[in-house]
Amino acid sequence: xxxxxxxxxxxxxxxxxxxxxIPFVLETPKKTLEDLVLPxxxxxxIDSLLQKVKLHQVLYENFGLGKVDLSGGRxxxxxxxxxxxxxxxxxxxxxxxLGKQMxxxxxxxxxxxxxxxxPKNIKQAFQFAKENDAVLFFDxxxxxxGKRLSNVNQSTDHAVNVSRSVMLLELDSFKGVTLxxxxxxxxxxxxxxxxxxxxxxxxLPTEQGRMQLYQKMIPKEYPTNITDEDxxxxxxxSEGLSGAEILNVVINSATYALNREGIGCKVxxxxxxxxxxxxxxxxxxxxxIT
Numbered sequence: 001x002x003x004x005x006x007x008x009x010x011x012x013x014x015x016x017x018x019x020x021x022i023p024f025v026l027e028t029p030k031k032t033l034e035d036l037v038l039p040x041x042x043x044x045x046i047d048s049l050l051q052k053v054k055l056h057q058v059l060y061e062n063f064g065l066g067k068v069d070l071s072g073g074r075x076x077x078x079x080x081x082x083x084x085x086x087x088x089x090x091x092x093x094x095x096x097x098l099g100k101q102m103x104x105x106x107x108x109x110x111x112x113x114x115x116x117x118x119p120k121n122i123k124q125a126f127q128f129a130k131e132n133d134a135v136l137f138f139d140x141x142x143x144x145x146g147k148r149l150s151n152v153n154q155s156t157d158h159a160v161n162v163s164r165s166v167m168l169l170e171l172d173s174f175k176g177v178t179l180x181x182x183x184x185x186x187x188x189x190x191x192x193x194x195x196x197x198x199x200x201x202x203x204l205p206t207e208q209g210r211m212q213l214y215q216k217m218i219p220k221e222y223p224t225n226i227t228d229e230d231x232x233x234x235x236x237x238s239e240g241l242s243g244a245e246i247l248n249v250v251i252n253s254a255t256y257a258l259n260r261e262g263i264g265c266k267v268x269x270x271x272x273x274x275x276x277x278x279x280x281x282x283x284x285x286x287x288x289i290t
Contacts, residue, residue, distance in 0.1 A: 024103050024124070027104060029096035031089050031092040031096060032096050033046070033096075036086060037216065037243065038202075039209065045200050046090070046094065048198075049075065050094065054098070075176075076196040076197060077179050077180070077197070079181045079202050080182050082183060082202075082203075083183050085202040086202060087139075087202050088104075088137075090202065094179060095179075100133060102134055102136075102179075103132075104139060106138070106139045107144045110125065118163045126171075135179060137180075138179070140183075141180035142183070144164070145189060145192040147188070148191075207236065214231060222250075222254065223266055223267055225266050226267070234269070234273075252278070252279075253267050253274075254267050256271045256275065
């Protein structure tokens with residue numbers, strides 16, 4: 001029996017199934033910059049970086065920056081901050097403002113158990129973005145931009161370093177827009193930090209920001225009789241919550257009222273207070289676990 005043919009017939013198809021190219025998807029961004037609730041300094045940073053992309057010719061030809069920026073004017077932007085502060089939504093809004101489609105990638109999608117496959121997947125992501133003139137967005141980017149390992153003791157350590165080296169090379173040669181988002185920027189390798197032209201902090205919302213978020217997230221159909229004074233009390237009580245957590249408060253408050261009174265319910269101040277308390281308790285428990 002020809003063992004080579006047996007392997008090709010029975011083993012290779014199994015491996016090929018696992019090693020299928022990742023089907024990167026072009027997405028049309030729907031969120032806009034007007035949808036965002038951001039501090040003014042954050043919005044100014046975003047506007048400045050958008051100008052860099054839109055007025056690339058002026059900067060790199062008229063202003064002569066092409067002579068000193070050997071990268072060719074690549075634009076890599078990093079959005080960092082606590083969970084739930086709108087990093088992914090902001091990335092979508094940036095792509096929308098540039099009039100481009102976006103490709104969303106997270107490390108779990110490109111990581112492979114087969115040695116050599118992860119670097120290939122990284123290359124494919126950049127190539128796909130180049131072919132489609134799309135914004136490339138890496139979520140949970142600390143997984144792929146993490147520090148390279150100095151003590152390489154096993155093949156997996158070497159594979160990690162190879163993947164990060166390939167990421168550096170691809171980022172250097174990519175002329176488009178790359179966006180990164182992370183909750184743990186301290187994990188980034190300094191080589192990546194240097195290559196990213198814009199590091200934009202996405203902080204927890206201020207009192208004014210929380211007020212704007214509640215006003216946006218409570219629709220006109222929302223069955224509530226809270227007063228302006230109540231809303232201010234809710235905003236103050238929500239200190240330390242992210243935008244995503246405030247949305248949870250709005251949803252849970254309505255759920256409590258519906259469960260209590262049925263479809264003709266009214267969401268009262270106590271519903272909001274209970275929802276906020278439970279969100280804060282969950283955050284506190286999570287911090288104790290971690």
